[in-house]
Amino acid sequence: MRLSRFFLPVLKETPAEAQIVSHRLMLRAGMMRQEAAGIYAWLPLGLRVLKNIEKIVREEMDRAGGVELLMPTLQLADLWRESGRYDDYGAEMLRITDRHEREMLYGPTNEEMITEIFRASVRSYKDLPKNLYHIQWKFRDEQRPRFGVMRGREFLMKDAYSFDVDEAAGKATYNRMFTAYLRIYGRMGLKAIPMRAETGPIGGDLSHEFIVLADTGESAVFCDKAVLELPIPPADIDYDADLTPIIEQWTAPYAATEDVHDAARFESETPPDRRITTRGIEVGQVFFFGDKYSKPMRAVVTGADGVERPAQMGSYGVGVSRLVGAIIEASHDEAGIIWPDEVAPFGVGVVNLRPSDVDVNAACDQAYNALTAAGKSPLMDDSDERPGAKFAVMDLIGLPWQLVIGPKGLKDGVVELKRRATGERQTLPLADALKALGA
């Protein structure tokens, strides 16, 4: 992409309404724009990050046995009356009436709808297990939308729903999702800590929240430092194997949010030098809730013994749009965002220091074409801005690499390659720089 054709409305001033760094940087970098309280337009730069996060989530869900579908954002109120949640959900639910006076709602979550889809076609234990997911916008009329995309009213969530024949199989699926979540966040460059959690309106009694440590997080959290050093399960992990050892390893060190924190246990289990007391951002949550929905909604399957029983269910959410903010909270400096490689909106920023110079242009085009052909998705700054302004924008938008090409260097046959995360610079021939970038 050439910057001259792209749409990157960066802001010079820091927006006064933004209280936390990720919100400020997303606005300044032209990633999104607020259209109403807690409702955002995703501008091209932000959308590219959102799509990269979606891609990681999709790949890891598919690997772990998930099957993608897409449910609508609007749902019938009657469906929620079947589970009894229509009245329980309260003011967070956006209720809508259509032209026929039919009561509808903008889905805050999809347990009811997926249960309805499941029961319409699945009858036998032979068709299980099933783990269905979608990546779809949700609406929750939050009392206090704030911190940009971190607590929006409209937000993008990956939500998966599992159906198993009995509790043991349901818990094995829960373990698969738990393991997949470790990989999802790990690939995004995040250390997300699974913490035992309350289940809230989703229900059930087995649940973990995945929490990224950050001073600006909304919940107070307490954990053992040991959890930060645990290994992320590898890509070739066997999801058909017993995953209990991984779950035990990750849940052995103390880790809890304030809702379920037990100070006495924390102190007895964790040596003082390993105790971390800080704040955290919830980037996902997994639940096992058995027959909470399948029983009232009669989603039953016939077992091997010929007896009908409600399917055993779980649900698994990832805050896809919140993650954009959470990654920035975890990875930035004074100059701007530092994108981890896998989520970066572009792989390399090519900075043309003098677009009026024929040789510089030729070298930039050569680099741009080679990087494009190698799938490195370059963003080339071909604008007439002065160099200082170009460097500031590159640092602000945080692409992993910057390839700086100017007349002075070219005369000596060299360009400059900068790694955004470390600030490390190398001066080298263009061909070597391209090789270092994998092009």
Ligand code: ATP
């Ligand atoms: P919270 O406690 O932050 O309100 P929740 O526990 O109600 O979230 P879940 O039902 O567990 O949310 O939803 C799954 C994920 O969706 C959460 O872990 C979070 O990452 C994300 N999420 C929830 N509410 C919002 C929101 N208002 N804005 C952005 N992301 C959200």
Ligand code: MG
């Ligand atoms: Mg939650």
